[in-house]
Amino acid sequence: MRSKTAIRKPVGSIGAVVATALLAGACGGGSGSSSVAVEPEDGVLRIVADDTHDFDADAYVVSAGELRVDYVQSGFQNHTLVIEGIEDQMRLEVENGGRDSGTVTLQPGRYIIYCDVAGHRDGGMEARLLVE
Template sequence: MTKTRTRALLALPAVALAGLLAACGGGDGGGSSTPPPAQKSTAPAGATRVTADLADFRITLSRQTFTPGTYAFVATNTGHHDHALEVEGPGGENRSSTVSPGESTTLTVTLKDGKYEVYCPVDGHKDLGMKTEITVAGAPVNKPGTPTSPSSPSSPGNGY
């Protein structure tokens, strides 16, 4: 009798929670149980948008040159495994949420001058080649008679 009462008492909060969740549901009337995307994939105001294609097992960025500033890395998982994006360097270490195949997430990072490593921190993916490097350099100072040189581009995302 005690086990039955304990089970009933444990089930009561679960039933109440299920009822509350059903009452708070969409209201679209369609009865769809499609979950929302992991995170919105739009860049915040003032940030430069960079797309990052996270495939098995490489990262491809939409731009190769960076100057100091705020960037929104919109990472889309086009692979068959869960992936995330991490940017590590002089501006600190920043990591996105982990996304399932087909999902996107946005990682907003303020980059300073220097070299950064961009990689997938999930389950050893970095060691499988899911990494690249970017160099952030300020606008070159153009003194008379001195040629300007563009900042060195990053690798295409198939390792260094």
């Protein structure tokens, strides 16, 4: 995990640029989401879903402890967001351009986030969540 320091903390600008770039490129379609790790901005981790059954990044990097997640659907379909193994702690649900947010408390480790709508995870709707 120590090698992660290079993309640590200048909270704000880097994440904003990455998120903007990902949104701008979101029409590329398919499973080709960026492998860039996205970090929270101002303590809020923003995750965007669309109608390609994919999240806006392959990996999200956050600090241990309480995390606020803001989940946005830029398309129309119904999607959820849960964390594997602790699905009971937080379940966000969006559709039709909407958003949902929630808070979860995380121990350090490697997690998988996914959408639990039938067939979506099998279609590639999962991503890594690294908690440092």
